[in-house]
Amino acid sequence: MGSVMSVTDTEKSTIPTAAGTPGATAGTSVPNGGRHLAPNYKPLDVTIATAQGSWVTDTAGARYFDALAGYSALNFGHRHPALMAALERQLGRVTLTSRAFQFELMEPYADALVALAAAQGFGALDMMLPMNTGAEAVETALKAARKYAHTVRGIAPDAGTVIVADGNFHGRTTTLISFSTDPDAHAGYGPYTPGFVVVPYGDVAALQAAVDAAGDTLVAVLLETIQGEAGVIVPPADYLPAARTACDAGGALLILDEIQSGLGRTGYTFACQNVGDADDAAGTPTGSDARPVAVCPDLMTLGKALGGGILPVSAVLGRRQVLQVMTAGTHGSTFGGNPLACAVGIAVVDLLQTGEYQRAARELGTIMHTRLQSLVAQGQLVASRGRGLWAGIDLDPARGTGRAFCEQLLSCGVLAKDTHGSTVRLAPPLSTTPDDLNWMLDQFEATARAF
Numbered sequence: 001m002g003s004v005m006s007v008t009d010t011e012k013s014t015i016p017t018a019a020g021t022p023g024a025t026a027g028t029s030v031p032n033g034g035r036h037l038a039p040n041y042k043p044l045d046v047t048i049a050t051a052q053g054s055w056v057t058d059t060a061g062a063r064y065f066d067a068l069a070g071y072s073a074l075n076f077g078h079r080h081p082a083l084m085a086a087l088e089r090q091l092g093r094v095t096l097t098s099r100a101f102q103f104e105l106m107e108p109y110a111d112a113l114v115a116l117a118a119a120q121g122f123g124a125l126d127m128m129l130p131m132n133t134g135a136e137a138v139e140t141a142l143k144a145a146r147k148y149a150h151t152v153r154g155i156a157p158d159a160g161t162v163i164v165a166d167g168n169f170h171g172r173t174t175t176l177i178s179f180s181t182d183p184d185a186h187a188g189y190g191p192y193t194p195g196f197v198v199v200p201y202g203d204v205a206a207l208q209a210a211v212d213a214a215g216d217t218l219v220a221v222l223l224e225t226i227q228g229e230a231g232v233i234v235p236p237a238d239y240l241p242a243a244r245t246a247c248d249a250g251g252a253l254l255i256l257d258e259i260q261s262g263l264g265r266t267g268y269t270f271a272c273q274n275v276g277d278a279d280d281a282a283g284t285p286t287g288s289d290a291r292p293v294a295v296c297p298d299l300m301t302l303g304k305a306l307g308g309g310i311l312p313v314s315a316v317l318g319r320r321q322v323l324q325v326m327t328a329g330t331h332g333s334t335f336g337g338n339p340l341a342c343a344v345g346i347a348v349v350d351l352l353q354t355g356e357y358q359r360a361a362r363e364l365g366t367i368m369h370t371r372l373q374s375l376v377a378q379g380q381l382v383a384s385r386g387r388g389l390w391a392g393i394d395l396d397p398a399r400g401t402g403r404a405f406c407e408q409l410l411s412c413g414v415l416a417k418d419t420h421g422s423t424v425r426l427a428p429p430l431s432t433t434p435d436d437l438n439w440m441l442d443q444f445e446a447t448a449r450a451f
């Protein structure tokens with residue numbers, strides 16, 4: 001594990017000891033008292049100054065294990081040496097060309113991402129379209145699906161249905177929040193984009209009924225392979241295969257959003273490679289690297305970890321016959337596929353091609369899920385689920401909120417994030433060590449017992 005070791009060696013030498021008292025100075029206050037910053041976030045009371053690997057240091061010098069990892073953007077840890085080197089090399093050459101001109105790493109980046117997919121058996125996804133944020137990638141996928149429906153399948157320009165799932169989180173643009181079922185994300189931003197039908201996530205019969213109702217006007221089914229923001233919700237084993245079959249019957253597209261779940265997080269390069277895995281309860285993938293492709297989407301959205309936690313880098317990976325409808329001038333982005341993004345994106349693909357991080361997610365995930373399941377069995381947690389090194393943990397709401405739990409964790413030197421009241425997410429960097437992970441889980445366990 002060459003590149004992984006180089007990070008973890010650094011981390012190991014700096015594991016906080018009892019004397020080191022990580023998190024002891026939590027409460028380092030918001031700079032400027034928040035007077036000039038719009039209040040659309042309510043961060044925990046810690047101000048981070050530096051970071052390396054799995055660890056961050058606050059402005060007062062206290063250290064914390066980062067168990068959120070930028071919502072999976074930091075799958076390779078903070079400032080991974082290979083990614084930083086790729087960035088620095090590119091910084092010395094050219095940082096922005098715009099797509100008005102060609103750039104030497106543009107095609108190699110596209111080739112690399114397509115080759116990564118092909119190596120996993122997803123050779124059907126032979127084209128990519130680079131964007132920046134996750135929301136832009138999902139918007140791009142929806143635009144491509146609609147245009148394909150109108151220009152290739154003959155669906156009328158003002159018709160067409162996209163089926164989405166209850167509890168979805170695909171980003172914050174006006175269209176994406178139009179079909180969000182989270183009142184905080186949705187309310188107050190109307191008028192909303194039409195053309196979306198929401199069904200309960202994981203319910204095959206409801207999905208089939210909506211597909212039947214849409215009939216010939218079904219453009220696409222858009223789903224998170226595993227729902228992240230909803231609390232790491234893994235759908236039943238037959239759900240994504242059923243979605244694939246339902247789309248195939250009418251020529252509609254299956255779009256899988258792997259922005260949070262993809263690129264190693266769940267133990268495989270793509271989260272949809274977990275489909276068909278024997279183990280559904282404990283969240284530990286049982287397979288090896290070699291996976292038969294159970295479900296291949298027509299379009300897949302990637303982001304977060306694609307930029308290595310360094311830059312916003314996203315992409316739609318998809319079938320040529322679909323993505324080729326995005327002809328010159330019909331879609332674009334000033335920064336999409338910029339030189340820095342290409343350089344970092346290629347370096348990220350190189351890391352993933354080794355398989356080390358996917359394997360680490362499976363092995364470390366086994367440790368994490370085993371310990372969490374044991375806390376569930378002891379009645380300290382209501383439930384825990386997930387895949388690979390990713391867990392959604394339900395607390396007993398009577399004992400306190402997820403936010404309060406995360407504040408307790410912070411004071412023990414662990415950064416984590418709550419979601420939807422009483423759920424806490426853990427998504428440590430895949431580059432972490434068993435020792436560091438167990439240390440974090442010790443803090444989690446102590447917090448759960450005291451909560």
Ligand code: PLP
Nearest residue numbers: 133134135169170171228259260
């Ligand atoms: N899709 C999924 C599944 C996500 O989890 C997120 C962000 O959390 C997004 C899309 C949006 O990504 P971004 O915040 O980069 O726009």
